[in-house]
Amino acid sequence: MSKKIVIIKTHKDEAALALVKDTAAKYGYSVEVYGDLDEAKPHLEDAEIIHGMGMGLLANTPNAKWYCIASAGINGYDADYFDERGVLVSNSSGTYGTTIAEHIIMMATMIMRHMFRFDELRREGKWLSFKEVTDFRTLCGSKILVLGTGNLGATFAGRVRSFEPASIVGVSKSGREVPEFDRVVKLEELDAELPNADLIVMCLPGTPETENVLNKERIALLSKDAIVINVGRGNAIDEDALMDALENDRIAAAALDVFKEEPLPEESPLWKTKNLYITPHVSGQETAHVTRELNMRMFCEDIENYCEVRPLKYAVDLRRGY
């Protein structure tokens, strides 16, 4: 069997890929990079290590011993298939916190500072005196509630801390303390926190347990000023209940980057919902150089672990879902 690593990447970032090539060469591995699965297919049969996304990358890879999934989310992968093959599986959780934190802070400030309205006026060439401007809000002084205290939630919390929010409370299954948060509560205690939050940031993985975490009953507990931002997985919000709350001004606004169905269909009523701001799952992804570099650095760490016969640092449990 040839000692071959195949990387499947939409955005080829030569500087980031050079890191992997250097590490691989140390252990006598070659590295091949392809833009998508179709391009990669003829070259997968003898690959030992594969870095990419989607169940499709498993076809015709009889010699693969380790699959590194390029995303943080690992929902949609068939755990049985991996088990039967007895292969290693890792993911890329930790790659996306940096870029997603910038997305969250961007969307929160855009909503708090009426930027969607100001940008409409800009397109029309219209100046609006500050005397006519309705109240801006600020991250400074805001009460922030973060669902999910992993890499996404903690990186955001670490960055937003410098804006001097009134509080940053985390919510997780275990309720285990994480230093970036003032305190972390268990999911069972979520309901008590919801009425006090100015900004609710959802960074949850897509598992059966996170299905509709923000359901109709919980949306009803939110304050009129609440802003909801979802950058985790779309399954975590009851989209119909959210639309209803927004259309009736029961909460202030929402910014969704992830949806139950992606791409979001053209006919989805979410597009036209009042005070709902949609981005097409770009808060993370490998759209930024820092992300691509971090992704490759983490892969390098595990190439070293793999070659030195140590456990993979980023190994995942597909049944648990993270």
Place this chain on the structure above:
Amino acid sequence: MSKKIVIIKTHKDEAALALVKDTAAKYGYSVEVYGDLDEAKPHLEDAEIIHGMGMGLLANTPNAKWYCIASAGINGYDADYFDERGVLVSNSSGTYGTTIAEHIIMMATMIMRHMFRFDELRREGKWLSFKEVTDFRTLCGSKILVLGTGNLGATFAGRVRSFEPASIVGVSKSGREVPEFDRVVKLEELDAELPNADLIVMCLPGTPETENVLNKERIALLSKDAIVINVGRGNAIDEDALMDALENDRIAAAALDVFKEEPLPEESPLWKTKNLYITPHVSGQETAHVTRELNMRMFCEDIENYCEVRPLKYAVDLRRGY
């Protein structure tokens, strides 16, 4: 003479105003609040302390002993007039850093993440696959250059630090060290810094010395990736040279909140300049509750100083311009 304080405020913020009323009462002063100068006029003649904006507030205030200017900028005030009257003058520098830092980070991330384009697509109900997304940039890893190391520049630098930029360099007249910056250089050394900056943030006061600091020659020194954000005063940029650089893709983008002429006239070519994003002088202003409260807290400090016959903490030199 009656012991009377008059405050002229567009946005009446009862919580913030209560702070002043409490402090004033301690020293036997009454406080009157009016929405604008016209409303205030009949009540100014016997006022001893006046808090507001614009030269107009000096008319018919023969008994005033102290004017507190509600803005940080004090360009446009006639120093001779104040001198002749022998009155105290203070300003509100320190009030706006918090809200302006949020504006800068919002505009920088919006540009770096192509948010103006994504928002157009949202309005049209169009999803764009991340595969078609051109490169995002991040504050993380960016080289940031800040002109002006006072309250605005330092507050922004303190907040953006948590995003892990590659560097934060300040520029000031004195070059004096300020802890929020990696280093501070003198204005004479600006030219050497310009080619290396990914993000140039301008936080300068409007003085004769800051006139066209970013002139045609300096704009020519910027890199093709440079993003320019101005939140200080509009006099600091040669607007024609900036438009020319943007239209010819010699720099990446600019976000202007301040202009040589405000309101920006409808016929200004700035409105339609490529990659130029305009906001109507709302980065600061008293549009946010934190700003209004901070503004009143600072005023309270100086009410105590005034009543205890100590120097005003926020006294300004109108001839120097800050």
